[in-house]
Amino acid sequence: MNHETVRETDPAVADALDGELGRQRDTLAMIASENHVSEAVMAAQGSALTNKYAEGYPGKRYYAGCEYADDVEELAIERARELWGAEHVNVQPHSGTQANMGVYTAILEPGDKILSLDLNHGGHLSHGHPANFTGKTYEVEQYEVDEETGYIDYEGLREQAEAFEPDVIVSGFSAYPREVEFERVQEAADAVDAYHLADIAHITGLVAAGVHESPVGVADFVTGSTHKTIRAGRGGIIMCGEEHASDIDSAVFPGAQGGPLMHNVAGKAVGFKEALDPSFTEYAEQVVANARTLADALAAHGFEIVSGGTDTHLVLVDLRPSHPDTTGGTAEEALEEVGLVLNANTVPGETRSPFNPSGIRAGTPALTTRGMGEAEMERVAEVIATVVDAPDDADVKAEASAEVDALTDAHPLYE
Known part of the structure; x- marks a missing residue:
């Protein structure tokens, strides 16, 4: 992989692209929303489809010359329906947030009510944060x-729904480490005659592989990201029953966005095909096994794991009990210096600013893509523990950096 064609035109951008490729090769990507796509997905996303406007849907475009765009979008839809068992699929949203916007646009009016998981408790901006459009x-x-168990209180959720009477209940998360019980959320929605939107942005791949409960056929609408655990082109997806198909399609285009990014749709199609291979199930199972091993190893080093473990691809650590004077920002910065990249994160009962919160979030999708398993997760936990214990110790950082180098050298990326 090289960027010589770019370099001939723009050396400055080529330098940045080379730098980013080197950074990914030489660091451990543990931000839970990140992954490494295949070179085939990247090639599709960098294809000639980047030149094509294709407003509308296959067979009903507002521009001529869309026959190949139609082919690609139809392949993406067909493969998505097979992966998740959905009746209707829209693959045009530019992101998971825009997928959510598409659903809200289809079913809500301004001032309608949303009940969703709080951001500090694992929710997402697009579920209703005051700074977001929602x-x-x-x-x-x-x-x-x-706050004691780290688990969603489904009975409390139902009681809250009955008191608030929302128009839609949103399930899903950006930092909740446990399996979501979609059936119980649906029961709460049914009790108040509300829609149920299940946002599976983080677990799209885990659901496709059958290692996490699926909300498809349970919730009225299912949205997700098409990267993260599914390793397809960057973007979003909406799934629903046929009764909502027309409203969703109209809400996405022209309701929430204009022409689809057809090169990204091509990346989605290629990534979905890869996910239909039986080896993807093995990958998803390993992602979860790695996350559980990482959680157990960090707990053995004295860290407080929110909810006591994980059922998914991510581990959420509350630093306050073990490292009361260390913020998530301090830990994130020190770990990045040794080549381990994760993010500071709010935790239930957060007492600090979201800009420098009390926790860290670590994910295993990208490390699993590189071929790492439970043994490597033990080593990664050791790196995290030693650095967070002594974030200003140069000797500790030097040893940790050498361990990161050993792990990345043993599991090369894009070679």
């Missing part, structure tokens, strides 16, 4: 996890 457009109330 918080500005709709009336939002948010449920929380039990």
Whole structure:
């Protein structure tokens, strides 16, 4: 992989691209929303389809010359329906957030009510944060996890729904490490005659592989990202029953966005084909096994693991009990210096600013893509523990950096 064609035109951008490729090769990507796609997916995303406007849908475009764009989008839809068992699929959203916007646009009016998981308790900006369009457009109330157990209180969720009477209940997360019980959320939605939107952005691949409960056929609408655990082109997806198909399609285009990014749709199609291979199930199972091993190893080093473990691809650590004077920002910065890249994250009962919170979030999708297993997760936990224990110790950092180098050298990326 090289960027010589770019370099001939723009050396400055080529330098940045080379630098980013080197950074990914030489570091451990543990941001839970990141992964490494195949070179085939990248090639599709960098294809001639980047030149093509294709407003509308296959067979009903507003521009001529869309026959190959139609082919690609139809392949992406067909493969998505096979992966998730959905009746209707829209692959045009530019992101998971825009997928959510598409659903809200289809079913809500300004001022309608959303009940969703609080950001500090693992939710997402697009579920109703006041700085996001959802918080500005709709009336939002948010449920929380039990601060003692770290689990969603489904009975409390139902009681809150009955008191608030939302128009839609949103399930899903950006930092909740446990399996979501979609059936129980649906029961709460049914009790108040609300829609149920299941946002599976983080677990799209885990659901496709059958290692996490699926909300398809349970919730009225399912949205997700098409990267993260699914390793397809960057973007979003909406799934629903045929009764909502027309409303969803109209809400995405022209309701929430213009022409689809057809090169990204091509990346989705290629990534979905890869996910249909039986080896993808093995990959997803290893992602979860790696996350559980990482959680157990960090707990053995004295860290407080929110909810006591994980059922998914991510581990959420509350630093306050073990390292009361160390913020998530301090830990993130020190770990990045040794080549381990994760993110500071809020935790249930957060007492600090979201800009420098009390926790860290670590994910295993990208490391698993590189071929790492449980043994490597033990080593990664050791790196995290030693650096967070002594974030200003140069000797500790030097040893940790050498261990990161050994791990990346043993599991090369894009060679």
